[in-house]
Amino acid sequence: MESLLKAARAGDREAEAEFFSKLFVRFLPLITSELQGNAILKKSIDIENGSREVCQTSINNLKRVLPISSQNWSMKRAVIFLHNDIDDFIIMTLTDLAKAGDSAAENSLFMMIRKKLMERIVMKRRRFSQHESKNE
Amino acid sequence: MSPKTNEDIVQEALVVIYDKYKHTEFENGILPYAYGVMDNLLRNDYKTETRRNNILSDQITRLLEIYGNHHSIEDMINYQELVDEIWEALTKLSNKEKAVFKLWLEGIPILEIQKRLDLRRNTVAVRLFRAIKKLKHILKRRGFL
Numbered sequence: 001m002e003s004l005l006k007a008a009r010a011g012d013r014e015a016e017a018e019f020f021s022k023l024f025v026r027f028l029p030l031i032t033s034e035l036q037g038n039a040i041l042k043k044s045i046d047i048e049n050g051s052r053e054v055c056q057t058s059i060n061n062l063k064r065v066l067p068i069s070s071q072n073w074s075m076k077r078a079v080i081f082l083h084n085d086i087d088d089f090i091i092m093t094l095t096d097l098a099k100a101g102d103s104a105a106e107n108s109l110f111m112m113i114r115k116k117l118m119e120r121i122v123m124k125r126r127r128f129s130q131h132e133s134k135n136e
Numbered sequence: 137m138s139p140k141t142n143e144d145i146v147q148e149a150l151v152v153i154y155d156k157y158k159h160t161e162f163e164n165g166i167l168p169y170a171y172g173v174m175d176n177l178l179r180n181d182y183k184t185e186t187r188r189n190n191i192l193s194d195q196i197t198r199l200l201e202i203y204g205n206h207h208s209i210e211d212m213i214n215y216q217e218l219v220d221e222i223w224e225a226l227t228k229l230s231n232k233e234k235a236v237f238k239l240w241l242e243g244i245p246i247l248e249i250q251k252r253l254d255l256r257r258n259t260v261a262v263r264l265f266r267a268i269k270k271l272k273h274i275l276k277r278r279g280f281l
Contacts, residue, residue: 088165095166099158109166110150116167117146117174124178125142 001026005075008068016068020059027082028055034086040105041090044097050089058085087112140181149174194241229267236260237267 001022007015032051035041041050062081066073091112097105140148152173153166162169229237239249250260 088167091167092165095157095162110154113153113166113170114146114150117149117170118142120171121142121146121174121178124175128182 005068009073011069019068020063023078024055024059027058028052030082031055031058031086035090038090038108040097040102040108041093044102044105045093050093054086054089057089058082061085087116091116145174145177145181148177191241225270225273229270233263233267236263240264 001019004015004019004022008019028051031054032047035045035047035050035054041047058081062078066077066081091109094105094109094112098109149170153170156169157166160169226234226237235253236249236255239252240246244252246257246260246264249255249264250257253260
């Protein structure tokens with residue numbers, strides 16, 4: 001994996017394709033277990049297909065937003081990216097279920113949105129106070 | 137009067153999102169919409185907080201000018217406890233005192249306040265004196281005067 005990554009970052013297109021297909025294989029079980037961890041999704045959607053869909057979408061997004069040649073590319077960032085895509089998928093699915101009248105999905109949806117908003121507000125406040133102390 | 141906590145802002149955002157989500161088609165999903173709602177609330181909170189601090193700075197500046205104290209506003213703003221006490225004292229002013237004090241803080245001369253509130257000059261002066269005395273008392277107690 002490491003040597004593939006090195007070659008891909010050096011511009012080898014074949015190595016890049018192979019690296020991403022290995023990444024797919026590595027990410028898929030992670031996604032499956034995350035989706036299975038959500039009781040509402042487990043009974044409402046086909047987890048296997050859902051996981052494949054999320055994995056493919058996430059890798060496509062990753063290639064587009066954070067190209068492997070970019071200086072910012074790292075496995076850590078790729079994993080963060082993947083987790084955000086999983087959350088997006090779960091939230092989107094829960095939104096559809098909640099809109100259709102599933103109250104358990106609605107509760108779960110708002111708990112997730114709350115968690116996401118808390119993460120964002122903490123980050124924003126931290127950035128703001130850093131900005132303030134720089135100005136001082 | 138204290139600034140909103142993260143919990144408060146997130147809760148307000150959730151209320152807005154809950155009201156809307158069933159009847160809205162979110163082009164990019166509900167999450168970017170939720171972030172937008174919360175960012176707006178956060179921006180408004182900063183504005184309110186800045187406005188509040190500016191008003192307070194002006195008030196303290198005016199009081200210090202009157203009583204000839206030379207502490208810097210920055211030093212005083214750091215004393216959140218003092219700030220809270222001053223705000224509390226302002227809420228304790230009677231409505232009559234508040235009406236006069238508010239105009240005076242805006243820099244309106246006593247003669248003009250007298251006309252606007254249809255009061256005698258002495259009445260304006262007495263109400264203003266009492267309001268300032270209360271605030272002065274707090275500053276003194278905290279060792280700033």
